[in-house]
Amino acid sequence: MLEVSLRHxxxxxxLDVNFRAPPGVTVLFGRSGSGKTxxxxxxxxxxxxxxxxxxxxxxxxxxxxxxxxLAPHRRRLGYIFQEGRLFAHLTVRQNLxxxxxxxxxxAPREDFGRVVEMLGIGPLLERRPGxxxxxxxxxxxxxxxxxxxxRLILAxxxxxxxxxxxxxxxxxxxxxxxxxxNIPILYVSHSASEVARLATTVIAIEAGRVVAQGxxxxxxxxxxxxxxxxxEAGAVLKAxxxxxxxxxxxxxxxxxxxxxxxRLPQPPGSEVRVRIAAHDVILSRARPEGLSALNILxxxxxxxxxxxxxxxxxxxxxxxxxxxxRVTRRSALALGLAPGVGAHAVVKSVSVAPSDIGGGRPGGG
Amino acid sequence: MDWLGPEEWRAIALSLQVSFWATLLSLPLGxxxxxxxxxxxxxxxxxxxxxxHLPLILPPVVTGYLLLLTFGRRGVVGQVLDQWFGVxxxxxxxxxxxxAAIMAFPLMVRAIxxxxxxxxxxxxxxxxxxxxxxxxxFLTITLPxxxxxxxxxxxxxxxxxxxxxxxxxxxxxxxxxxxxxxxxAIYAFLQAPGGEGPAMKLVLxxxxxxxxxxxxxxxxxxxxxxxxxxx
Numbered sequence: 001m002l003e004v005s006l007r008h009x010x011x012x013x014x015l016d017v018n019f020r021a022p023p024g025v026t027v028l029f030g031r032s033g034s035g036k037t038x039x040x041x042x043x044x045x046x047x048x049x050x051x052x053x054x055x056x057x058x059x060x061x062x063x064x065x066x067x068x069x070l071a072p073h074r075r076r077l078g079y080i081f082q083e084g085r086l087f088a089h090l091t092v093r094q095n096l097x098x099x100x101x102x103x104x105x106x107a108p109r110e111d112f113g114r115v116v117e118m119l120g121i122g123p124l125l126e127r128r129p130g131x132x133x134x135x136x137x138x139x140x141x142x143x144x145x146x147x148x149x150x151r152l153i154l155a156x157x158x159x160x161x162x163x164x165x166x167x168x169x170x171x172x173x174x175x176x177x178x179x180x181x182n183i184p185i186l187y188v189s190h191s192a193s194e195v196a197r198l199a200t201t202v203i204a205i206e207a208g209r210v211v212a213q214g215x216x217x218x219x220x221x222x223x224x225x226x227x228x229x230x231x232e233a234g235a236v237l238k239a240x241x242x243x244x245x246x247x248x249x250x251x252x253x254x255x256x257x258x259x260x261x262x263r264l265p266q267p268p269g270s271e272v273r274v275r276i277a278a279h280d281v282i283l284s285r286a287r288p289e290g291l292s293a294l295n296i297l298x299x300x301x302x303x304x305x306x307x308x309x310x311x312x313x314x315x316x317x318x319x320x321x322x323x324x325x326r327v328t329r330r331s332a333l334a335l336g337l338a339p340g341v342g343a344h345a346v347v348k349s350v351s352v353a354p355s356d357i358g359g360g361r362p363g364g365g
Numbered sequence: 366m367d368w369l370g371p372e373e374w375r376a377i378a379l380s381l382q383v384s385f386w387a388t389l390l391s392l393p394l395g396x397x398x399x400x401x402x403x404x405x406x407x408x409x410x411x412x413x414x415x416x417x418h419l420p421l422i423l424p425p426v427v428t429g430y431l432l433l434l435t436f437g438r439r440g441v442v443g444q445v446l447d448q449w450f451g452v453x454x455x456x457x458x459x460x461x462x463x464x465a466a467i468m469a470f471p472l473m474v475r476a477i478x479x480x481x482x483x484x485x486x487x488x489x490x491x492x493x494x495x496x497x498x499x500x501x502x503f504l505t506i507t508l509p510x511x512x513x514x515x516x517x518x519x520x521x522x523x524x525x526x527x528x529x530x531x532x533x534x535x536x537x538x539x540x541x542x543x544x545x546x547x548x549x550a551i552y553a554f555l556q557a558p559g560g561e562g563p564a565m566k567l568v569l570x571x572x573x574x575x576x577x578x579x580x581x582x583x584x585x586x587x588x589x590x591x592x593x594x595x596x
Contacts, residue, residue, distance in 0.1 A: 044494050046494070071498075073501075085487055089506075102497050
């Protein structure tokens with residue numbers, strides 16, 4: 001359990017946050033400039049806040065009341081930076097080993113070979129960072145942080161500097177990290193699809209303050225987090241690829257319900273996580289007929305959350321899993337949407353972005 | 366080789382000896398001062414910067430005279446060195462090395478400072494998060510990444526030391542075999558009738574050394590930069 005409580009005054013900006021991060025991936029979610037990176041830097045010790053207390057379990061990193069401010073190199077964190085920050089004068093192997101040179105002898109360590117294999121960087125070991133692509137650099141950066149025997153991993157928008165293809169290449173590694181490595185991860189992001197795919201817990205940050213915290217789906221589907229969340233709200237469905245059809249579509253099997261999406265790269269049988277953005281879902285009380293949309297999921301409304309604006313966020317339990325739909329309050333009233341009422345969620349195949357579909361190992365993710 | 370007489374050879378050997386020690390012994394201090402100027406902020410920083418650069422601007426004869434006042438037999442430091450350690454600098458080759466080191470110091474510090482400033486502090490931060498203490502960060506990140514500038518600075522300082530004349534002749538005079546370096550020897554030859562021939566040979570050697578040093582610092586700098594740059 002990571003406990004963070006910070007106060008710091010910048011020029012024209014004040015940071016005042018208080019949150020707890022249970023094990024797993026905790027995503028600090030918010031727009032650029034909301035103070036997410038400052039929080040992570042304070043946890044790493046790169047920013048010394050005016051006041052605060054940071055503790056990971058019973059291990060105290062910072063307690064200004066007691067005058068305790070641990071230097072960055074004593075905090076034993078693995079920090080994955082947005083720009084990688086690999087050491088250009090060292091080979092990939094030396095970069096990976098760097099943190100291990102300074103870790104205490106008895107510290108529990110990840111196995112070098114296992115990490116290299118997990119990240120697929122074996123062929124790169126003797127190269128120097130200058131000869132790597134952006135995605136390769138980021139994979140090495142993940143490995144370097146992991147191999148420093150950290151008690152906590154920090155990641156500051158590690159995908160932001162990459163193009164969509166590279167993002168799609170790296171995200172699965174974070175999913176594996178979450179699923180196979182037993183180290184808590186504090187992850188900064190402003191991308192709802194990253195949050196949906198990775199987060200165990202979401203801390204929504206706005207203008208230097210925590211506006212919501214809790215399990216991912218609850219926070220993302222919370223209209224109270226409107227400026228941060230609702231516009232980007234979305235649910236995640238787990239599915240298995242059934243087959244690739246000749247007309248460019250892939251048929252997925254989500255707990256017995258068929259979904260059709262534009263052709264996916266994974267082979268049939270693969271497990272995937274599909275994020276369906278709430279604003280891409282249309283609700284209908286009766287089963288719609290003569291509609292071009294291919295995906296129709298029957299379900300039961302479990303919750304209707306009203307925001308302050310004209311919108312409402314409807315949670316619908318379907319056989320495939322929980323689906324979120326963003327509709328107007330007027331529509332919600334007109335359709336009589338309320339908990340317990342049956343409704344159909346309609347999703348256009350082409351509206352699911354490729355970046356919203358993540359791989360997962362069979363049985364994992 | 367009889368192209369050069371024994372006196373010329375002695376001057377060349379002495380110049381190499383003086384320049385080698387001048388460069389080697391001033392390098393650690395040069396790195397420290399360059400690092401301080403590049404990374405620290407402290408009161409008197411501009412004063413230190415000015416002091417380091419002073420020999421570049423002052424007439425060399427003034428630097429030499431100040432050295433004589435300070436390190437001469439009756440100078441403040443010279444007295445202490447003489448009485449406590451039995452070390453005499455004035456009119457010795459060690460004094461020539463000191464003069465050369467001080468005259469070359471600004472060139473050395475400038476080159477090293479620029480290369481330290483070019484090391485991204487974000488990489489040093491990354492090193493710290495990986496558990497490296499400030500000293501280890503300096504040794505494993507800052508220093509190797511600044512290596513091209515350090516080598517270039519050392520080579521430039523060596524070449525400058527080879528050519529130092531004004532401060533040297535003022536501080537340690539022009540004693541054959543003791544303080545008569547290449548420039549002093551050229552000067553001495555030109556003062557005597559018929560000395561143009563040997564002088565010209567030493568002039569050619571000076572030009573050769575200077576040119577070689579410049580090319581070498583470029584070459585080594587680029588080689589190391591390519592390695593550090595990670596290609």
